[in-house]
Amino acid sequence: MLLLLPLLFAACxxxxxxxxxDATQTGADTMGAMVNNKAWVANGGAGFNPPDPVEGxxxxxxxxxxxxxxxxxxxxRKDKTGFQLYLRNVSQPGEYSLNSTTNLFGGELKQPxxxxxxxxxxxxxxxxxxxTGKVIVTRADTVNRIVSGIFAFKAVHGKDTVTVxxxxxxxxxx
Numbered sequence: 001m002l003l004l005l006p007l008l009f010a011a012c013x014x015x016x017x018x019x020x021x022d023a024t025q026t027g028a029d030t031m032g033a034m035v036n037n038k039a040w041v042a043n044g045g046a047g048f049n050p051p052d053p054v055e056g057x058x059x060x061x062x063x064x065x066x067x068x069x070x071x072x073x074x075x076x077r078k079d080k081t082g083f084q085l086y087l088r089n090v091s092q093p094g095e096y097s098l099n100s101t102t103n104l105f106g107g108e109l110k111q112p113x114x115x116x117x118x119x120x121x122x123x124x125x126x127x128x129x130x131x132t133g134k135v136i137v138t139r140a141d142t143v144n145r146i147v148s149g150i151f152a153f154k155a156v157h158g159k160d161t162v163t164v165x166x167x168x169x170x171x172x173x174x
Contacts, residue, residue, distance in 0.1 A: 025139040027146040027172030031075035042075035098133040116153040125155035
């Protein structure tokens with residue numbers, strides 16, 4: 001009986017992976033990931049005027065984007081959990097590290113470092129120089145304003161950590 005437990009766990013993880021959106025490159029405004037081995041898929045915000053499930057892309061129209069190639073992606077679920085990815089100077093496909101400590105509430109909002117964040121009500125898990133990850137941008141189309149890719153990271157809130165794997169996003173115009 002004990003020999004069957006790893007097989008059952010592996011089967012559950014495969015079933016969870018099937019719940020994630022496809023890794024597309026069309027500007028479909030999708031995002032999903034495995035959070036501590038459970039599928040998380042953007043399905044919209046909650047409240048009076050909820051945000052779209054996935055918002056973001058190139059920030060060229062924003063005054064705080066000095067390079068005109070910075071990317072911000074925010075994704076929401078109705079259970080008030082969400083993701084945010086920020087990448088500086090994404091001009092072509094490639095690997096972008098999430099390995100710097102970023103203080104979003106201490107003055108770095110103007111030009112933060114690359115970061116990954118996952119939040120649940122009352123907790124914001126952030127990548128740091130110790131809890132790191134990476135984003136592999138598979139499409140960086142600055143003309144049509146589409147950015148797509150895959151990601152994984154480990155993030156921290158106090159002494160609590162979260163592990164994000166098998167992440168994928170595909171966003172169009174901000």
